[in-house]
Amino acid sequence: MKKFVKWCLNHVPRPAMQRLAGWSVPLMGLCYKGKGRExxxxxxxxxxxxPYGYVVPRPDALCPRCLALERHRLLWLWLTRETDLAERRPHLLHIAPEACLGRRLKRIYASEPSRYVTADLESPLADLHFDIQRIPLPDASFDAVICNHILEHVADDRAALRELHRILRxxxxxxxxxxxxxxxAETFEDDSITDPAERTRLFGQYDHRRVFGRDYPDRLRSAGFEAEEIDYAARFTPEERERYALANDRIYLVKKP
Incomplete structure (x- = not known):
């Protein structure tokens, strides 16, 4: 299974993967039915x-039903337990909307669907299509934004962060x-590296342009944000972490003063 997942991730175009995963992954999940993970x-x-991963597939990673990964499960637990998003329904822009999060957020915003907007460069799941480095939306037009695993892909992550800062109120x-x-300690990037195999070796994925280091919160602050790094997984018991299959991912919360 690990080899099959790795081959698909590295050879099937992402838009095609997004269309196929909705029915193919649940079928694979039939082999994993039982108790132990929730x-x-x-x-x-x-x-x-x-399992899931482009280079070395991580075991116990992808939920076969909703396609949630470790970071999605951790983020959802944080959103539902630590914020009032479900009650207040802030005007939310969701960049590169993951199917697992998007479905749940659409339910929350069912009575006010115009307050939940999704966007991506090419994803068929998104409402709007644009480059995050040049967002064609007015200044101060959103109360909140969710942007997961995009900055390692773009040519200029600092420009993308400035755009996110600009569109937030x-x-x-x-x-x-x-x-x-x-x-x-520091983010590593080298735009002269264009070979997909070399990018995979150095950056962990063929379409990544950098590897962020411990200076990541400082890069967020350089755009004008207040930034907080939250080790939320550490707040769960070992039994809970095993049940939800949480990794050592962290929540990076930004605020516009």
Missing amino acids: CPLCGAEYRRFL PGGWGIVLSPVDRAR
């Missing part, structure tokens, strides 16, 4: 979750998650 987004239970907040190598 997805907090969809409530499904399995013996364990599916004063007092607005956002979740801006990226893969962070905590063993690395």
Whole structure:
């Protein structure tokens, strides 16, 4: 299964993967039926979750029913337990909307659908299509933003962050998650590296342009945000972390003063 998942991730175009995953992954999940793991987004239970990863597939990562990964499960637990998003329904822009989060957020915003807007460069799941480095939306037009695992892909992550800052209203907040190598003090990037195999070796994925280090919160602050790094997984018991299959991901919360 690990080899099959890895081959698909590295050879099937992302838009095609997004269309196919909705029915193909649940079929694979039939092999994992049982007890031991619970997805907090969809409530499904399995013996364990599916492996997932471009280079070395991580075991126990992908929920077969809703396609939630470790970071999605952690983020959903944080959103539902630590924020009032469900009650207040802030005007929310969701960049690169993941199916697992998008479905749940659409339910929350069912009575006010215009307050939940999704956007992506090419995803068929999105309402709007644009480059995050040049967002064609007015200043201060959203109360909140969710932007997960995008900044490692774009040519100029600092320009993208400035755009996110621009479209947020004063007092607005956002979740801006990226893969962070905590063993690395500073972010490593080299635009001269264009070979997909070399990018995979150095950056962890063929379409990544950088590896963020422990300076990631400072890069968020450089755009004008207040930034907080939250080790939310550490607040769960070992039994809860095993049940939800949580990794050592962290929540990166930004606020616009």
